[in-house]
Amino acid sequence: MAMVMTGEVQLPASREVVYAKLNDAEVLKACIPGCEELNKISDTELQAAAVVKIGPVKARFKGKVNLTDLNPPNGYRISGEGEGGVAGFAKGGATVALTEKDGGTLLTYNVEAQIGGKLAQLGQRLVNGAAKKIADDFFKNFAAAVAAG
Amino acid sequence: MSATGIGAAVRRKEDFRFVTGSGQYTDDVVRPGETRAVFVRSPHAHAKIKSIDVGAARKMPGVVDVLTGAQLATDKIGNLICGWMIHSKDGSPMKMAPHPALAAAKVNCVGDAVAVVIAETYEQGRDAAEKVKVDYDVLTAVVDPAKAQAPGAPQIHADIANNTIYQWHLGDAKATAAAFAAAAHVTKLDIVNNRLVPNAMEPRAALAEYDVGTDNLTLWNTSQNPHVARLVIAAFVGMAPEHKLRVIAPDVGGGFGSKIFIYPEEVVCLWAARKVRRPVKWTCDRSEAFLTDCHGRDHVTHAELALDAQGKILALRAKTIANLGAYMSTFSSSVPTYLYATLLSGQYDIPSIYCEVDAVYTNTAPVDAYRGAGRPEATFVVERLVEVAARQMKIEPADLRKRNFIKTFPHQTPVIMAYDAGDYHASLKKALEIADVKGFAKRKRDAVRHGKLRGLGFSTYIEACGIAPSQAVGSLGAGVGLWESAEVRVNPTGSVEVLTGCHAHGQGHETTFAQLVSERLGIPFENISIVHGDTDKVQFGMGTYGSRSAAVGMSAIVKALDKVEAKAKKVAAHLLEAAEGDIEFKDGKFTVAGTDKQAAWGDVALNAYIAHKFTGQELEPGLKETSFYDPTNFTFPAGCHICEVEVDIDTGKTDIVNWTAVDDFGTIINPMIVEGQVHGGIAQGIGQALLEGAVYDKSGQLVTGSMMDYTMPRAHDLPSFHVGMTETKSPSNPLGVKGCGEAGAIAAPAAVINAITDAIGTEDLAMPATANAVWSALKRATPRQAA
DSSP: OEEEEEEEEEESSOHHHHHHHHTOHHHHHHHSTTEEEEEEEETTEEEEEEEEEETTEEEEEEEEEEEEEEETTTEEEEEEEEEOGGGOEEEEEEEEEEEEETTEEEEEEEEEEEEETHHHHHHHHHHHHHHHHHHHHHHHHHHHHHHTO | OOTTSTTOOOOOTTHHHHHTTOOOBGGGOOOTTOEEEEEEEOSSSSEEEEEEEOHHHHTSTTEEEEEEHHHHHHTTOOOOOOOBOOBOTTSOBOOOOOOOSSOSSEEOSTTOEEEEEEESSHHHHHHHHTTOEEEEEEOOOOOOTTTTTSTTOOOOSTTOGGGEEEEEEEEOHHHHHHHHHTOSEEEEEEEEEOOBOOOOSSOOEEEEEEETTTTEEEEEEOOSOHHHHHHHHHHTSOSSOGGGEEEEOOBOOOOTTTTTSOOHHHHHHHHHHHHHTSOEEEEOOHHHHHHHSOBBOOEEEEEEEEEOTTSOEEEEEEEEEEEOOSSOOTTGGGTTTTTTGGGTTTTBOOSEEEEEEEEEOOSSOOBOOOTTTTHHHHHHHHHHHHHHHHHHHTOOHHHHHHHHBOOSSSEEOSSSOEEOOOOHHHHHHHHHHHTTGGGHHHHHHHHHHTTEEEEEEEEEEEOOBSOOOHHHHHHTTBSSOOOEEEEEEEOTTSOEEEEESOOOSSSOHHHHHHHHHHHHHOOOGGGEEEEOSBTTTSOOOOOSOTTOIIIIIIHHHHHHHHHHHHHHHHHHHHHTTSOGGGEEEETTEEEETTSSOEEEHHHHHHHHHHOOSSOTTTOOSOOEEEEEEOOSSOBOOEEEEEEEEEEETTTOOEEEEEEEEEEEOBSOSOHHHHHHHHHHHHHHHHIIIIIOOOOBOTTSOBSSOSTTTSOOOOGGGSOOEEEEEEOOOOTTSTTOBOOOSSHHHHHHHHHHHHHHHHHHTOSOOOSSOOHHHHHHHHHHTHHHHHO
């Protein structure tokens, strides 16, 4: 099933700093809830593993993450797909745009994702809420990481 | 009427073991050394399988073996088949795509099995299944039957263009078109018959055992028809010769059609049991059941009714697209054709009918028979058309029906069926009284005062049960005969065992069949056992579905009892030293006409076996007779259901406040069981109308895949039903019975939707009529509701 989500977050740093953090695997790993592994294979390709729990379905997703449409310091597109074994699969991406605002950076994101298998069968009613929570947690962590310099 | 004979409300024999938890279901059967099968299923609706890596799974603790579709093909295990041939308008045969028990090259729906783990325990099997790595190349899916034939739609099976299985038709297109051209009034409707998930209480299960010493295979499974399962698995799948395969369907907790079919899992369990040389058990969990049990209904229809100025129906025509899912299940082809279009005449004298049906593949679970199978879809079309036509022509709906009822029998419809008996006025009249239709106007006015809209909906349905005779269904494409067998074994002490080819999975055959024997032989109900569901005990049978067990199965018992009585009279004649022609049998006693000589049933039974009073040349010892009974026609149960609803104007929530069901099932064997069947059928029909609907998203994910999202009817959704009966005996079988198992599910959806649309004043409402759907329909119809 398909899902879309949009949002924005104000960050207390310049676009250059935010953009650099968005490309830093260590920062992303620390910020993504449940992330166990995030290894850069190249500048635009990462290998990821994360544990995700949606309603009654808990699974470890493994997959590749790609960074495309790189446009420093204005934004990029991050996309990926992961397999969660019998829990099913998830794939999707987010377009991230950075604009100057109030001396800091306004980050806006547009996420579209698709899930399948047991996740869709059992968790679909909970997916939007769970995705919102994951996004909120990520940006809370990310804002803290940016603030910490 | 005796206390345990025909017509008595005898309590069900089988309920003691069911309510005390001592039933023996497939999962309860435990064999020494038993292993568990866990299936690896596709999370994608449509994908090519690039590779399957079972290496890591094999190394997991407790794993006995991991098997894939490639090995299945190597072992030459054949595909599952659909056993009813349908020909398209152009004469070409239906296009049946291969259905392997494990997909090897391509998956076509979410839940398609690609591998199976055989492990010591269920938990170990599940853990290992997670380690099976399948690399998929995901393809675009199509789930909507109305879009499956479109140019550019994803092609699901090679060589099957436009995903079209057949383009079938029935009736006279020309005569129908001419009638429409001359009509004073035409009613048109677009109808979606929502897709349903059966959800029997006991999920499917299979346990297979291979005996190395004898080369015999045994399968315990949740089948409604074990002999047909054995035949298909032997003759088409090629698992083992028929005489080397025993199928046992023990207690089965509900079927509703979904357990008629031969499924991949039981084939895989048999194959695996022989490979690993240990028993293999699989028990479906509820999530698997949602994905893999055959679903029901799923029609998209445009229908039209032509009437003259006086409200006489001139013609009916319909164009239906039927979704058969990813593969053709065992009887799937017959459901939207000969079980659907043949009932489009309803209870009405309609001179011309023409129906076209396109069956299509989609990336969804297979669709096959589900309680009513084709007849609920037909009834919904006919009864919605008639109700809407009445409203449009400003004729009372009951009155329009009366003007068009068939009054004389037999009646040949333009769509094959020859109705043998019925009295549609009688059931309508009785229903109008019970439902107090006269008082409805006042109840409607009263309801408005507390913010509710009241509506009344009729459904004067007809169905065809006990599908037969074999010669007729054969001419329509059936791959099997639809007779039934019975064997009556009288023991030396006079107790009786009846072996039947029917199968009980909730119907209460152990009770009703025993009532028939008790009535006929005059022996105590307790002295009779009904044996079914084991191919080693019962020679052959066609199982239970289509409300056939009374009409066909019990008729076979009657025929066998006729033979038993004839033989017993011969024995009695020797015992009583009288002429055979003078022997009379009544109330369990043999008497000699004009004398006081008599012999009890038990004495005659004993003498049949000890054979002291006759020589082997005069009479064969023993008392056991068999019958294979093939009826002369379908039976045609019919009736009138009236639904009264209250719709909350603010929320759209519908409450069913009154339900009247008056049915004509012919002779009633056990009124309590019949009433129970009516209640259950109505509950499922109301479920379809108000609550249930299987929804796939565009990518083919089943988003109503659990009880959280797929709403089954619960007690508080249902009113207390008012059930009444009328009776015209079926002339097509010796008991005059018609069948009652599906009537409620056939009648109910149209009655509910007719009632709600009456309440809200718009016909623009699809099933399930959830509060949201009704509220939205009310909003769309605002101008009329504003007052």
